[in-house]
Structures are given as structure tokens and as C-alpha cells.
Amino acid sequence: MTRAMEHWLRVPHTAFCPGCGHGILMGALVRACDELALDRRQLLFVSGIGCAAWIPSPNIRADTLHTLHGRAVAYATGAKLANPKLTVIVVSGDGDLASIGGNHLIHAARRDVPLTVVCANNEIYGMTGGQTAPTTPLGALSATDPLGNRYRPFDLIALVKGAGARYAARWPVTQPRPLTDALKRAITTPGFAFVEAISPCPTQFGRRNRVDDVTKLYDQMAGTCVTREAARALSPAERARCLVIGEFIDE
Amino acid sequence: MPKDDSAVKGAQGAGPRPEPQVLMGNYAAAEGALAAGCGFYAGYPITPSSEIMEVLAERLPRQGGVFVQMEDEIASFAAVIGASWAGAKAMTATAGPGLSLMLEGIGYASFTETPLVLVDVQRAGPATGQATRVGSGDVLQVRYGAHGDTCPIALSPWSVQEMYDQVIRAFNLAERYRTPVFVLADEGVGHLRETVVLHRDFELVARVRGNDQPPFGHPDPDGVPPMPIFGDGANLMVTGSTHDAWGFRKVDDAEPHDLLVRRINRKILDHAEDICEVDGRFLDDAEVALVAYGFSGRSALAAVKALRRAGVKVGLLRLKTLWPFPARQVAELGKAVRRLVVPEMNLGQVGGVVRQHVRCDVELLGQVNGEVIEPEAIERKVREVLP
CATH class of the missing domain: 3.40.50.920 (Rossmann fold)
Incomplete structure (x- = not known):
């Protein structure tokens, strides 16, 4: 992140592990807010529990509400409905938003509450020590699936789209410009918007899946990200192993 | 010998006293919320409390407030906390099974010093028990249900009049002490129909705001800090993790944890004479x-x-x-x-x-x-x- 964005930050350093993608997402977030010239006084970040919940709280200089595990979207719903002038951005992880908080996520999308929900998806529970998440790829190793994950992961974009999200986008943190643009589109969407940022976790996912090199983990993740055009050429089995990236907007 | 302390102190005679009318207890609780300036209600249907949300679903938006039916009681309580920090006097109502789901939020609201009101219309438990029958088995749960040491306030109405009066008082106590306040009703009072006067003989406690003092600390070990709201420009850091006076997380330090846990209990216990009636x-x-x-x-x-x-x-x-x-x-x-x-x-x-x-x-x-x-x-x- 350039020094020009430092006025958005409260603390000189973050608690993220070396190689974590969440710092890039934090940079994209504050850049999106900066480019939209959002009024910091009317900006509220809400997060749950987990590594991603630390992206806004305590790092970002604005109002922050660090809630309980899974509940960020429900807290945000109350704040937004009570004061519609607030721009409310939820930032949390895949385990927080899609497992324990899955019900709140789909209901907020159904209600079309004007929230931007940003999911930092590292495909594992990072903070608690590398357990399986509802987004962990089939067969991937984790602390609770030492023989490989037996269950299919959620496609979060399909999930929120099915629940009625007006705007949904998925980008890896290795593509910060489209990610930043997607965040800007989401924040300016007059309704429920969802952005999934694929953000690798070397400490837990990489280590447990024998990818000891951070750059190798990033290359591996980049390899699984395919555009919709490219995905069309893949077989269903191949597509199941990929993450389709881009914007997903109703025509 | 103990005496009867009047339910609502102070008088601001706003016009003639209204005529008595016959209302159900749950309706009177909703009227109390409206009279107290409740601006936000989030809830989930549950017998025997649902009449409260039904009245507020109709009346609250007409008064400029917000009503939302959430997906469950966990979300209801979460939304109430979010709304309170956004500046609304916020409330929910439930019964035993819903209260069980709200416990995590009760601990969070206590620790973050979030004012809100919860009307618990108790029914016969445990578990689903008897949904339409009376009980008062939630008394210890509201006191000790949240993990860690918290000290919520709970009032207990015995009449339809007190459903009205105590809901108003609950909002005042919540704002005065920055804490969740329960109106621990029961099915008997909630569904009772009797005479009530929806009077205006009360004063409302306004929230103390202000950005220049720490929102989570106080020089007195039993003090209540001012509470800025979202949008005040305070760059608030509200967190359910242990925090210092300004809201910075202190998840490994002994002293801030000890200080905070003791203060959120003492700010209630040291003021028992004011609270207890x-x-x-x-x-x-x-x-x-x-x-x-x-x-x-x-x-x-x-x-x-x-x-x-x-x-x-x-x-x-x-x-x-x-x-x-x-x-x-x-x-x-x-x-x-x-x-x-x-x-x-x-x-x-x-x-x-x-x-x-x-x-x-x-x-x-x-x-x-x-x-x-x-x-x-x-x-x-x-x-x-x-x-």
C-alpha cells in the first residue's frame, strides 16, 4: 500500500502473518473508499470473528464494530436500518460468513439490505488453527480433515446470487485493481452487494497442504482462478476444481 | 421496613392524564416502548410474546421508527445492538427458547456497554416446554446465562400497568447505565387483560454522547462512560474482545481485563439503591x-x-x-x-x-x-x- 492511503489506518502495523493475503484486501478496501471519496464520518465497518475480522478492526480509521462469530451481517443490518445514511461495509472470513453466519448472509441478501459484504476467503479457519471451512476444497488437508476434506465447498457467489444479491464479484488478491473496482461497484450498489476476495493463508492452508513456499501457494491459487469465458471450455469435473472469477450481475 | 418506591420517578405532566383502558399486558409493553421513544425493534415470532412485535410492526414505522423481523433470535439481538450503536433506542422481545439463543448477544451487550431493552415473556420450560403456559424459569438464566461475569438489570412486572411503566423504566435504566435491561414478564402478565393508564408522568433519560472522553473507560471504578454513536465522527472501535478505554483490543493483558470486568459489574451493583424497587x-x-x-x-x-x-x-x-x-x-x-x-x-x-x-x-x-x-x-x- 502506498503512503497516500495511510490516513485510512489507525495502527502502524497489522497482526497478519507473513504472506497473508488480507493486507492486500485491506489496501484494496481503503483505496476503494478513497477513490469514492466516502465521508469517513458516515462510514461503518462491521466484522465478525477470525483473521479477516481484523482487517477493519482495529486497522481502518472509521467507525468499526467488531462483533461475535458469524453475526457481523446481522449487527450490520441493525445499524444500517437504524441509520440509513451510514455506508455499512461488512468484512469477515469464509468460516464466519458462510458457516456459523450463513443464515444471516442469505437473509440479508434476500431482504436486499443495502450492505456491502466482503468475504476474505482463505478456504480454511486460520485463527483457530487450520480446521476445515465450508469453503475448503474437496480433498484438501486440514486440522480436522487430516485425510482430506470429504465434503464439497460452497460456491459463495452462487449462494448469495440465489438468495437475491444485486451484485456479486469474485477476485483473487493477486488482481488488486479489479478487486478494488469490484469493491467500488459493491459500495455504490443500492442494495445488497457481495465481494469474495480469494486470499491465501500460508500459515494454515499452505502448511497443512504441504505448500511451504508462499509464492508457490499464490501461483497455485492463481492457477485455480479462471474467467467465465475460460470456464465454459472446461469439463464439469475440471470446473469443480476452479474458482470462476469476475463480476456476477443480473442483466 | 421496606416501602413501596414508586415505579416511575419524576413527573412532567404533559397534558391531561389519559383515561384508563383495558389492554393486554403485551400491548401495554409495546405502548411503553413507544412512549419511551423506542426507535428500533428487531424480533422473531415466539409465543407468548408475539403480540409485542405485532403491535410494534404496525405502530413503530408510523412513529418514524424501524421494525424488522429477523431470521432468528440470535440475529434479532444482534440487530438491536447494531441499531443501539447507530443511535436508536432499541428493543426486542422473546420467550425462554429465544432467550437461550440471545445469550451470546447479552454477554456482548454487557461487555460493550450497549443500552437496549429485552422483554422476556416467560413460558413453561425447559426446552420447548409448554409454549402457551406460564412459568418463571428464566430468572437465573438472565442473571447468569452469559459466560463470564456480567451484571444485567431485570425488572419484574405484576400487572398490565407495570408492563407499561417498567418498559419505560427499562429504557431509562438502559441509557443511564449503558447496559441491557430485561423486563422479565411472564405469560400470566403478558396475556392478562386489565385496566391500564397510558400516562405521560415520566421523564426520559437521554443518552450521554461526546467524542472527547473515552467511550469504554471511566475514572471511577463504577462509572458509566459517555457513548458516542456511529456517525458522530468518533472513529469508534466497538469490540466484544477485551478493550481499553478507547476500544483498542487488549486480548493478552491482565490489567485492562480486570478493570473492565469489574467496572461493568460495579457500575450496576454500586447503584443498586437507585435501581432496586x-x-x-x-x-x-x-x-x-x-x-x-x-x-x-x-x-x-x-x-x-x-x-x-x-x-x-x-x-x-x-x-x-x-x-x-x-x-x-x-x-x-x-x-x-x-x-x-x-x-x-x-x-x-x-x-x-x-x-x-x-x-x-x-x-x-x-x-x-x-x-x-x-x-x-x-x-x-x-x-x-x-x-
Whole structure:
């Protein structure tokens, strides 16, 4: 992140592990807010529990509400409905938003509450020590699936789209410009918007899946990200192993 | 001897006193919320409390407030907390099974010092129990249900009038002490229809805001800090993790945790004299006294009157505040009488607490059959234990 964005930050350093993608997402977030010239006084970040919940709280200089595990979207719903002038951005992880908080996520999308929900998806529970998440790829190793994950992961974009999200986008943190643009589109969407940022976790996912090199983990993740055009050429089995990236907007 | 402290202090006679009308207790609770300036309600349907949300669904938006039916009680409580920090006087209502789901939020609201009101219309538990029947089995859950040490406030109405008055008082206490406040009603009071005056003889406590002082710390070990809201420009850091006075997380430090946990308890306990209200009847010469609350208080008073007619020197101390426990009032009563009887619709949840504060005998009369305790049952119990 350039020094020009430092006025958005409260603390000189973050608690993220070396190689974590969440710092890039934090940079994209504050850049999106900066480019939209959002009024910091009317900006509220809400997060749950987990590594991603630390992206806004305590790092970002604005109002922050660090809630309980899974509940960020429900807290945000109350704040937004009570004061519609607030721009409310939820930032949390895949385990927080899609497992324990899955019900709140789909209901907020159904209600079309004007929230931007940003999911930092590292495909594992990072903070608690590398357990399986509802987004962990089939067969991937984790602390609770030492023989490989037996269950299919959620496609979060399909999930929120099915629940009625007006705007949904998925980008890896290795593509910060489209990610930043997607965040800007989401924040300016007059309704429920969802952005999934694929953000690798070397400490837990990489280590447990024998990818000891951070750059190798990033290359591996980049390899699984395919555009919709490219995905069309893949077989269903191949597509199941990929993450389709881009914007997903109703025509 | 304890005296009846009036339910709502102060008077701001706004126009003529309204005519009495007959209302259901749950309706009166909703009226109390509207009168107190409630601006946000989030809830989930549950018997026997649903009438509260139904009234507010219609009336709150007309008053400029927000009503939202959430996907469950966990989300309802979460939304209420979010709305409170966004500046609204916020409330929800539920019954036992919903209360169980709200516990995590109760701990969060206590620790983040979030003012809000929860009306719990208790039904016969445990589990789903008997949804349409009466009970008061949530008394200890609201006190101790959240993990860690918290100190919520709980009021206990015995009439439709008190459903109105106590909901208003609950909003005032919530704002004054920055804490969740329960109105611990029961199905008996919630579904009772009787006369109520929707008066305006009360003052409303306004939230103390301000960005120049720390929002989560106070120089006094039992102080209540000011509470800026989202949009005030305070760059708030609200967190359920241990935090310092400005909200920075302190997840490994001993001192900030100790300081914060003690203060959120002491700010309530040190002000028990302001918070605790009791209603004493026929106590001046009583040898035996009943300690009762909620709907059981009505049966207790009927039993006292019947026994008095028969010459038995018995009185009643009705607890209008259950938490913090009116320890001084109960202890004084324990010194003045020879025996206490505690009738309640559980197996002794308050009776056990009474025993902690007195040396005289305390007889429990617990009833858990989903029905109100009849005055005759209380009368029989008193006659059995007469010294």
C-alpha cells in the first residue's frame, strides 16, 4: 500500500502473518473508499470473528464494530436500518460468513439490505488453527480433515446470487485493481452487494497442504482462478476444481 | 421496613392524564416502548410474546421508527445492538427458547456497554416446554446465562400497568447505565387483560454522547462512560474482545481485563439503591412474609389478604427489581420476621437467592405445572409453616 492511503489506518502495523493475503484486501478496501471519496464520518465497518475480522478492526480509521462469530451481517443490518445514511461495509472470513453466519448472509441478501459484504476467503479457519471451512476444497488437508476434506465447498457467489444479491464479484488478491473496482461497484450498489476476495493463508492452508513456499501457494491459487469465458471450455469435473472469477450481475 | 418506591420517578405532566383502558399486558409493553421513544425493534415470532412485535410492526414505522423481523433470535439481538450503536433506542422481545439463543448477544451487550431493552415473556420450560403456559424459569438464566461475569438489570412486572411503566423504566435504566435491561414478564402478565393508564408522568433519560472522553473507560471504578454513536465522527472501535478505554483490543493483558470486568459489574451493583424497587404490603407487624414477584405476586397478595382476615400476621415483599437483587431490602425483612415463604413458578430460583441474604427460615413454594400459583396454595403453605 502506498503512503497516500495511510490516513485510512489507525495502527502502524497489522497482526497478519507473513504472506497473508488480507493486507492486500485491506489496501484494496481503503483505496476503494478513497477513490469514492466516502465521508469517513458516515462510514461503518462491521466484522465478525477470525483473521479477516481484523482487517477493519482495529486497522481502518472509521467507525468499526467488531462483533461475535458469524453475526457481523446481522449487527450490520441493525445499524444500517437504524441509520440509513451510514455506508455499512461488512468484512469477515469464509468460516464466519458462510458457516456459523450463513443464515444471516442469505437473509440479508434476500431482504436486499443495502450492505456491502466482503468475504476474505482463505478456504480454511486460520485463527483457530487450520480446521476445515465450508469453503475448503474437496480433498484438501486440514486440522480436522487430516485425510482430506470429504465434503464439497460452497460456491459463495452462487449462494448469495440465489438468495437475491444485486451484485456479486469474485477476485483473487493477486488482481488488486479489479478487486478494488469490484469493491467500488459493491459500495455504490443500492442494495445488497457481495465481494469474495480469494486470499491465501500460508500459515494454515499452505502448511497443512504441504505448500511451504508462499509464492508457490499464490501461483497455485492463481492457477485455480479462471474467467467465465475460460470456464465454459472446461469439463464439469475440471470446473469443480476452479474458482470462476469476475463480476456476477443480473442483466 | 421496606416501602413501596414508586415505579416511575419524576413527573412532567404533559397534558391531561389519559383515561384508563383495558389492554393486554403485551400491548401495554409495546405502548411503553413507544412512549419511551423506542426507535428500533428487531424480533422473531415466539409465543407468548408475539403480540409485542405485532403491535410494534404496525405502530413503530408510523412513529418514524424501524421494525424488522429477523431470521432468528440470535440475529434479532444482534440487530438491536447494531441499531443501539447507530443511535436508536432499541428493543426486542422473546420467550425462554429465544432467550437461550440471545445469550451470546447479552454477554456482548454487557461487555460493550450497549443500552437496549429485552422483554422476556416467560413460558413453561425447559426446552420447548409448554409454549402457551406460564412459568418463571428464566430468572437465573438472565442473571447468569452469559459466560463470564456480567451484571444485567431485570425488572419484574405484576400487572398490565407495570408492563407499561417498567418498559419505560427499562429504557431509562438502559441509557443511564449503558447496559441491557430485561423486563422479565411472564405469560400470566403478558396475556392478562386489565385496566391500564397510558400516562405521560415520566421523564426520559437521554443518552450521554461526546467524542472527547473515552467511550469504554471511566475514572471511577463504577462509572458509566459517555457513548458516542456511529456517525458522530468518533472513529469508534466497538469490540466484544477485551478493550481499553478507547476500544483498542487488549486480548493478552491482565490489567485492562480486570478493570473492565469489574467496572461493568460495579457500575450496576454500586447503584443498586437507585435501581432496586420493592413493594411492601402488610409488613409492619408481620411475623411471616412472602417474597414474590411477577404474576405470582398477585396470588401472594390475595393470600396475604385472606390470611389477614383470619388474623394471621403475614405480609408481602414484592420484588419489582430482580437483578441486581434487592439484597438490602430482603436482608432487612429477614431480620424483622421469623420466616419467609417464596412462591414462584420454578423450583426455587429466587428462593435460593433469598436464602443467601437472610438467616431466618426460608420456605420454598415452587410450582412448575404451567399454571399460575393459586392464592389458596400459598395460604396453605403459610399456615403449614406458621411459627
